[in-house]
Amino acid sequence: MNLRNHYIPEITKWLKEGAWRISVTGLSGAARAYFIAEMLVANEKPCLIMLPKARDALRFFKELEFFLPESFVSGDQGERRLYDFPIYDISPLAGLSPHRSIINRRIQSLYALTSERYPIIIASVEAVLFKLMPKEALLKSLEYLESGEEFSREELLEKLETGGYLRTSLVEEVGDYSVRGSVIDIFPPLYFQPVRLDFWGDRLESVRHFDPVSQRSTEHLKEMVLLPANEIIMDMEGMQRARSMGRLPGQVIEEGYGFPGQEAWLNHFYQELDSLFEYFPHDGLITLIDRSTLESEIGRFIERILTDTEKYRLEAGERGIPFPETEGIFISEEEFSSILEKYQRVDFSELTVQRPAGDYKTLEIKGTSSI
Numbered sequence: 001m002n003l004r005n006h007y008i009p010e011i012t013k014w015l016k017e018g019a020w021r022i023s024v025t026g027l028s029g030a031a032r033a034y035f036i037a038e039m040l041v042a043n044e045k046p047c048l049i050m051l052p053k054a055r056d057a058l059r060f061f062k063e064l065e066f067f068l069p070e071s072f073v074s075g076d077q078g079e080r081r082l083y084d085f086p087i088y089d090i091s092p093l094a095g096l097s098p099h100r101s102i103i104n105r106r107i108q109s110l111y112a113l114t115s116e117r118y119p120i121i122i123a124s125v126e127a128v129l130f131k132l133m134p135k136e137a138l139l140k141s142l143e144y145l146e147s148g149e150e151f152s153r154e155e156l157l158e159k160l161e162t163g164g165y166l167r168t169s170l171v172e173e174v175g176d177y178s179v180r181g182s183v184i185d186i187f188p189p190l191y192f193q194p195v196r197l198d199f200w201g202d203r204l205e206s207v208r209h210f211d212p213v214s215q216r217s218t219e220h221l222k223e224m225v226l227l228p229a230n231e232i233i234m235d236m237e238g239m240q241r242a243r244s245m246g247r248l249p250g251q252v253i254e255e256g257y258g259f260p261g262q263e264a265w266l267n268h269f270y271q272e273l274d275s276l277f278e279y280f281p282h283d284g285l286i287t288l289i290d291r292s293t294l295e296s297e298i299g300r301f302i303e304r305i306l307t308d309t310e311k312y313r314l315e316a317g318e319r320g321i322p323f324p325e326t327e328g329i330f331i332s333e334e335e336f337s338s339i340l341e342k343y344q345r346v347d348f349s350e351l352t353v354q355r356p357a358g359d360y361k362t363l364e365i366k367g368t369s370s371i
Contacts, residue, residue: 007035011346011363012042015285019361020344026365028350033063035365036287036348040081040120041069046113046284047120048276050128052294054087057124060289064122072120077190077225081120085109085276087127092264093312093324095249100229103164104174104189107227110138111190113279123276125294126301129330131273133231133266141233143226145197147207153199156184164230164258172212175229185210189227193218232262232269242268247322267325275331277339286343290350298333305330 014022027035040047051057061084065073072081086105088098097103112119114135141163145151157179161167165177171185171194178185187194193209196217209219232238242248245268249259266273288294309326316323331339 007363007365008038008042011039014361015043015045015344015346018344021360022346022363023349023360024346024363024365025349025351027348030063032289032348032350033060034067037064037067039346040064041072043285044118046116046118046281047287048128048280048284049120049122049287049289050125050294051122051289052125052297054124054126056289057084057122057127058086061122064120074192078116080112081116081118083109083112083119083121085121085123085127087124087130088263091308091312092261093309093326095261097258097260097263100173100175103230106132106231107138107189107229110135110279111142111225111227113276113281114139121276121280125297125336128276129298129301129336131266131275131329131331133233134270134272134274135278137233137270138228141228144223145204145207145226146223147204147221149204150202151204152202153184156197159226160186162233162235163226163228164232164234166229170215186226187212188224189229190225195221195224230258230262232258232266234258234269238269241271245325249322264326265324267327267329273328275339280343282342284343286340286345288340288345288347291347292349298336302330302333 011022011024024035036049049060051060061082064082068082071079074080084105086102089102090096090098092098109119109121109123110132113121141159143156143159145156160177164175165186166175168176168178170176171178171187174187174189176185176187176194182199184197184199185194186197191209194212196206196208196210197204198206198208207221207224208217209221210217242265248265248268249261313323
C-alpha cells in the first residue's frame with residue numbers, strides 16, 4: 001500500500017483546514033515512522049513528537065533519520081529540521097551530571113525551537129515533564145561572532161567558563177575549548193565540527209571549522225553562533241541568586257564554575273523555570289505516539305521522581321551535604337493535559353479500541369502494521 005498517494009494528502013488537507021484533533025490508527029513500527037516522515041515533509045509546521053519512554057523516543061528518532069530527507073537530518077543551519085530532546089541519563093540529584101552529549105542534544109533542540117522555522121523535536125514524555133532553563137536565559141547567553149569584528153578576547157573566555165565549557169589542551173568533544181596564543185578553539189553544541197577563532201588583539205581575524213582528529217582547518221566561516229554548553233549559566237547574577245538561597249556544594253564556592261550534579265540546582269540559579277512548551281511555538285503541531293500508554297506513564301514517572309527525590313534528600317541529610325530546592329521542577333498531570341489542549345494535535349495508536357471522544361478527524365489504516 002502506498003501511504004503517500006492516499007492518506008498523506010488527506011491528513012495534510014485536514015491540518016491546513018485547521019482540524020484541531022486528528023486520530024490515526026492501524027500503524028506501528030517502521031510503517032508508522034514512514035507515515036509520519038511523509039506527513040512532516042508535506043506539512044511545514046513546527047512539530048513536537050512525544051512517546052511514552054526514553055527508549056521509545058530514541059528508537060523512533062533513528063527511524064525518522066532513515067526515512068526523512070538527508071537535509072532534514074544533517075543539513076546546514078536553516079535546513080536541518082530533526083532534533084531529539086533526551087532526558088538525562090542519570091539523576092543529577094545523585095550528585096552526578098549527565099553525559100555531555102545529552103546536554104548538547106538538549107541545547108541544540110532548545111535553540112532550534114527559538115531560531116528555526118519548522119523544527120521537529122522528538123522527546124519522551126519524561127523529558128517533556130521536567131522544567132528547564134528559561135528561554136530568556138538561553139537567548140541572553142547567545143553570542144554571534146563574525147570575522148573582522150572587534151570582540152573582547154577576555155570576555156569570550158569568561159563567557160566560555162560561565163557557559164559550561166571545559167578548558168582542555170586539545171579540543172575533541174562538544175563543550176571543549178582550548179587557548180593557544182591568539183587562537184581559541186571551541187566545540188559548540190550547534191556544529192558537527194569544532195571552530196577555530198584566530199584573534200589579533202581583540203579583532204577576530206578568521207573563523208574556521210577544523211577536524212578534531214587531524215586538527216587541520218576544513219572550512220572558512222563568515223560567522224558562528226556560540227551557544228552555552230550547559231543548561232545553567234553561572235554568571236554573576238546566577239551565582240548571587242544561588243548563594244542567596246543557602247548552602248551550595250563546596251566546588252561552587254571554591255571555583256565559581258560548574259560542579260557534578262549541577263542540573264538539579266536549576267531553581268537556585270534561575271528565578272523562574274520554563275518548560276519545553278515555553279519554547280515551542282503556539283502554532284506548532286503536537287503528535288502523541290501511543291497516547292493511552294503515554295498518559296499512564298506520566299503518573300508512574302512523577303511518582304518515581306518523588307520517591308527518588310525523598311531518597312536522595314535523606315542521603316544528603318545523613319552525609320551533612322546541601323540538597324537542592326526541588327519544588328516545581330516538573331509539570332503536573334493536570335498542567336500537562338491543560339497545555340495539550342492549546343495545540344493542534346495528531347494522535348497515533350496501533351489499535352482502534354474505541355473512537356476518541358470529542359471533535360476528532362479519524363484515519364483508520366488497515367493492513368500496514370509493518371513495511
